[in-house]
Amino acid sequence: MRDTILVTGGAGFIGSNFILSWIRERRSPVINLDLLTYAGNPANLASLEDNRRYRLAVGDIGDAQFVANLLREHQPRAIVHFAAESHVDRSIASPEPFIRTNVLGTQILLEETRRYWAELWDEDRQAFRFLHVSTDEVYGSLGPGDRPFTEGAAYAPTNPYAASKAAADHLVRAYHCTWGLPVLITNSSNNFGPYQFPEKLIPLMTLNALEGQPLPVYGDGLQSRDWLFVEDHCAAIRTVLENGRIGETYHIGGNSERRNLDVVTAICDLVDEMRPDPAIGPRRKLVTFVEDRPGHDRRYALDAAKMARELGWRPSEDFDSGLRKAVRWYLDHPAWAESVRTGAYLDWIRQNYVERGAS
Ligand code: NAD
Ligand code: TYD
Numbered sequence: 001m002r003d004t005i006l007v008t009g010g011a012g013f014i015g016s017n018f019i020l021s022w023i024r025e026r027r028s029p030v031i032n033l034d035l036l037t038y039a040g041n042p043a044n045l046a047s048l049e050d051n052r053r054y055r056l057a058v059g060d061i062g063d064a065q066f067v068a069n070l071l072r073e074h075q076p077r078a079i080v081h082f083a084a085e086s087h088v089d090r091s092i093a094s095p096e097p098f099i100r101t102n103v104l105g106t107q108i109l110l111e112e113t114r115r116y117w118a119e120l121w122d123e124d125r126q127a128f129r130f131l132h133v134s135t136d137e138v139y140g141s142l143g144p145g146d147r148p149f150t151e152g153a154a155y156a157p158t159n160p161y162a163a164s165k166a167a168a169d170h171l172v173r174a175y176h177c178t179w180g181l182p183v184l185i186t187n188s189s190n191n192f193g194p195y196q197f198p199e200k201l202i203p204l205m206t207l208n209a210l211e212g213q214p215l216p217v218y219g220d221g222l223q224s225r226d227w228l229f230v231e232d233h234c235a236a237i238r239t240v241l242e243n244g245r246i247g248e249t250y251h252i253g254g255n256s257e258r259r260n261l262d263v264v265t266a267i268c269d270l271v272d273e274m275r276p277d278p279a280i281g282p283r284r285k286l287v288t289f290v291e292d293r294p295g296h297d298r299r300y301a302l303d304a305a306k307m308a309r310e311l312g313w314r315p316s317e318d319f320d321s322g323l324r325k326a327v328r329w330y331l332d333h334p335a336w337a338e339s340v341r342t343g344a345y346l347d348w349i350r351q352n353y354v355e356r357g358a359s
Pocket of ligand 1: 010012033039060061085101105134136192197
């Protein structure tokens with residue numbers, strides 16, 4: 001077994017931030033297994049092109065032979081599993097790819113990992129870890145006065161994305177309980193920061209605000225989410241990988257609950273400050289209420305006390321400082337935004353927003 005780690009979905013938003021920070025903070029090599037779907041962008045990792053500690057392997061986690069060959073060739077000591085279909089609205093428009101990748105793909109990855117792990121030498125088998133990256137959405141919605149979800153809360157997913165992630169979490173636990181695979185599970189809050197595909201709330205609103213386009217808020221905009229800066233998530237995953245207890249679940253929260261409308265107006269004010277444009281005027285006037293997402297969960301929040309108590313991790317960024325960094329990043333990287341907002345992206349924007357009554 002080598003010092004290499006295998007990251008799945010490393011060309012996506014969180015995965016690419018994770019690989020960039022891993023290469024900065026740790027010495028061991030990284031293999032990135034990614035199918036390069038619409039959400040995968042190898043340009044996020046362009047700075048590692050000549051780095052001998054990084055390699056991209058383009059393939060599907062659901063391709064057993066491909067996964068088996070990759071494991072045999074690179075002999076990783078750990079797998080960090082990000083690869084997934086990740087956008088709730090797309091899962092409502094078309095659930096099937098979510099089941100294929102998030103459920104079946106995860107099961108195939110687990111099965112090939114189990115075979116690989118079972119044949120390792122004793123010492124290597126004990127050191128090996130499979131870390132599965134999951135979401136707060138598996139628990140469904142909180143009421144206004146409810147306490148944030150703790151580890152062990154009942155699963156109650158309400159949309160196809162959340163249901164597929166819940167199924168994946170159960171499979172990961174099943175591989176641990178049935179075969180002893182040394183797994184770790186992390187469930188995190190909504191992430192934000194650089195390289196997030198602009199179908200998600202914060203980059204979408206930032207780029208639309210910059211250009212003076214409508215800001216489509218679903219329903220009454222009073223749904224709330226807990227927001228976690230992506231760098232904090234990456235640091236938490238490294239901590240769990242290195243010091244987490246096998247078979248345990250850890251909640252990674254940002255301690256930053258905000259209502260959607262408040263997030264959008266905060267973005268408007270930041271874009272006004274950083275890129276004032278008299279032709280557009282105050283961006284708050286671009287807010288447009290559109291038809292709600294079906295089954296829209298009102299509130300998500302995670303209790304991250306276990307991470308602090310057991311592993312000494314806490315988020316270092318608060319929402320306001322993180323949002324300022326994120327908005328600044330999108331404004332400073334117009335070429336990145338341009339490169340991802342091409343054909344498939346524009347089709348999605350037309351499909352999702354024209355049908356909702358925003359143009
Ligand atoms: P993303 O959509 O930005 O990236 C997903 C990546 O997975 C892409 O690079 C894509 O090409 C790749 N991929 C998709 N299907 C694949 C397949 N079959 N085989 C190999 N690669 C495949 O997602 P993200 O926002 O970076 O999320 C990463 C993980 O974190 C997901 O598992 C998601 O459920 C979880 N998560 C995300 C958030 C969030 O706020 N973004 C919060 C909690 C948990
Ligand atoms: P999103 O970034 O899609 O993450 P998730 O659904 O996983 O929480 O959305 C965050 C919140 O913002 C969610 O409550 C839906 C809402 N939203 C809008 O109001 N308008 C939009 O255009 C988008 C993409 C999201």
